[in-house]
Amino acid sequence: MSYCLKCLSYPALLVALLLVGFGSPAQATEPPFSPSAVKRLQQRVGEAIVRFSFVFEVDRNGNVERLDGEVSAALIGPRGLLLVPDALVSPQTQLRQMSGMSAAMNFRVQSQAFRARVAGQDYDAVLIARDPELGLAWLRLQDAGPRMPYIDLERQASAEPGNFYLSPARVSSDFGETLQVGWGSVLGSTDTPSQALLVAGPFDLAFNQKAQVIGFVPRDFSGNADTRNAQRYGGMVPQRLIDARRLRQATSQALQQEVEQAAAEAMNTDSNPVNG
Numbered sequence: 001m002s003y004c005l006k007c008l009s010y011p012a013l014l015v016a017l018l019l020v021g022f023g024s025p026a027q028a029t030e031p032p033f034s035p036s037a038v039k040r041l042q043q044r045v046g047e048a049i050v051r052f053s054f055v056f057e058v059d060r061n062g063n064v065e066r067l068d069g070e071v072s073a074a075l076i077g078p079r080g081l082l083l084v085p086d087a088l089v090s091p092q093t094q095l096r097q098m099s100g101m102s103a104a105m106n107f108r109v110q111s112q113a114f115r116a117r118v119a120g121q122d123y124d125a126v127l128i129a130r131d132p133e134l135g136l137a138w139l140r141l142q143d144a145g146p147r148m149p150y151i152d153l154e155r156q157a158s159a160e161p162g163n164f165y166l167s168p169a170r171v172s173s174d175f176g177e178t179l180q181v182g183w184g185s186v187l188g189s190t191d192t193p194s195q196a197l198l199v200a201g202p203f204d205l206a207f208n209q210k211a212q213v214i215g216f217v218p219r220d221f222s223g224n225a226d227t228r229n230a231q232r233y234g235g236m237v238p239q240r241l242i243d244a245r246r247l248r249q250a251t252s253q254a255l256q257q258e259v260e261q262a263a264a265e266a267m268n269t270d271s272n273p274v275n276g
Contacts, residue, residue, distance in 0.1 A: 032164045037209040038181045041166050044211045046179045047149035048075040049170045051117040052084055052125075056091060060107040072169035073116065074205050075150040076251060080123060080141025082116055083251070085203070085219050086130050089114070089137045116141055117177070118148065128261070129254035134242055135218030138254040151205070153251060156244035157212040159197060161188045165214055167202035184217070187238055197241040206241065215241045 052073035058065045069088070076083045091109045114125040116139075123141040130137045141148070159165065163186040170179055184201010199206070203217045217239050242250075 033166060033183060033209055037211075038166065040209075041168060041181060041207055041211045042179055045074075045151050045168060045207070047119065048151045049073075049168050049179055050075060050082075051170055051172070051177060052082065052088070053113075053115045053117070054088055054111050055113040057110045057112060058107070059109075070172060072171070072204065075116075075118070075141075075148065076153055076205075077150050077255070078148070079146060080116075080118075080125075080144025080148050081150065081251075081255075082125055082139040082141060083205075083216070084137050084139065086132055086135045086137040087219050089127055089139070090130060090132070114139055118144075128258040131250050131254070134246070134250055136216065136242070136247075136250060138251065138258075140258065151213065153213055153244065153248045155212050156248065157208050157210070157214055158243065158245075159186050159206075159208070159214040159241065161186050161197070163208070163214075165199065165201065165206040165208060167204055167206050167217070169202065169204065186241065190240075197243065198238045199241045200238055203239070213244045213247070215243045216247050217241055 050073055051070055053068070053070040056067040056069060058067065071084075071088065073082055073084045075081060089111050091111055114127065116123050116125050118141070123144060125139040125141050128138050128140050164183055165186065166181050166183050168179055168181050170177055182202035184199050184206070187198045187200055189195070189197050197215075199217055201217070203219055205216055206214050208214050219239075
């Protein structure tokens with residue numbers, strides 16, 4: 001993604017900064033994992049790490065700007081169940097938190113035109129559920145077949161301070177959409193505002209060296225991220241880790257919402273016959 005920042009309005013500039021923030025932090029030190037662990041992860045989950053694209057529409061007093069975005073995302077369930085950060089499908093709140101804007105200010109941002117590229121083929125995607133508290137969103141790929149690859153969240157493990165983690169990402173077409181693997185570390189734990197582990201490193205799904213899911217690292221634009229300690233951790237801001245058990249529970253709830261919504265839509269269709 002590239003933008004002429006001088007050409008963008010203030011709200012659109014915030015959107016561009018949000019998109020830039022979706023890259024993984026650079027790491028200069030030697031990784032604590034062997035090449036075999038990285039290769040194992042690439043082989044087991046690589047096909048389920050895909051490119052996710054979207055369009056941010058910024059409307060300020062009737063002046064509309066559109067920004068195309070594309071990031072790495074993960075398929076985590078059969079028939080194209082896609083996990084993405086909530087900030088990408090509902091950016092309005094996150095952008096206000098970044099800018100300090102009040103809700104009364106007249107600017108609106110919508111995310112739309114969701115698509116995913118899996119093994120070279122593009123699929124439209126529909127939002128099925130959000131969890132703003134966790135910073136997660138789930139989408140369903142349209143016309144996804146039963147053999148579409150996905151990461152099994154049942155294959156999970158716990159983490160503790162002192163552990164390291166691997167995080168795979170599929171890079172942009174500028175680099176051939178190849179699969180890359182970054183790494184991070186579990187720094188410690190916190191009870192404020194709720195119990196969680198704190199990590200420094202790449203965002204999104206986190207795995208141990210056995211390719212087991214240990215959790216998900218969301219983007220935090222709420223001001224809860226401790227930027228004051230960033231220098232201590234090589235410039236990386238400590239972030240919360242949603243542990244694997246909670247991630248699986250939240251995904252189960254999202255699937256239940258999808259079922260309930262489908263049932264409600266079917267009931268609504270039955271109650272409005274076209275030949276009535």
